[in-house]
Amino acid sequence: MQRNLFATLAGALFGTGLLISGMVDTTKVQGWLDVFGAWDPTLAFVLGGAILPMAIAWRIATRRSRSVLGQDLPSPPSQRIDRSLLLGSVLFGMGWGLAGLCPGPAMASLGFGGWGGLLFLVAMLAGMVAAPVLRTRLDRAPAPTV
Template structure:
């Protein structure tokens, strides 16, 4: 059952990425081009995502337990350190140069977009290298 729930949410997320234009790297790059062909529509997509996430978290945490799991898995740390800043900067630079972030890249890969044939393997290689360079998998705590 958990697999089907995750598959459904993944499909919903992918469809949302397609409708919002996030799977088009030109749209993302135009959003980042403040002094050229700036396209503010991505800000509305992000704003909508923030609102839905804010309301969703409020509703979900009232339940005390996830629908498709035994417990919530939340990060153990909430401090901002050099490792977080370096990872965020690396992610942002890759996102800005490639025009993709991981979710839209996987969605565009399914559509056969040519840029993803280079981006997705490089992303997977980067994720593997980050895992090797750090001290293991992400630490989590239960709520």
């Protein structure tokens, strides 16, 4: 019960932050990504504002074995830069640039995004289901010869 309450509060705070910051406005996000055109630098403050609390949270988490609610903490992310990270980053960036949405804002846009937001969410979920299957196939495929 307590965990669900904190998850709901955190989700509501996150969604409110997305709404206030403009991250759910696809034209604002695409303006941020259009560095050689009509660049809108305002989302730099949003992104910078996200990095600072996360850096502090990771610092605190490295000194703890359990969360405040008593749950096990996830292990720190890998520091390796590999094919999966690069491919995932490229695909994420392409989707973000084309649609102006990423997973958090896509969920938030369900309330007002109409069919476009719903279509993006369905495509995103399909990609999440397909990714492990494609990953397994790529890992089993022989290396290309040059």
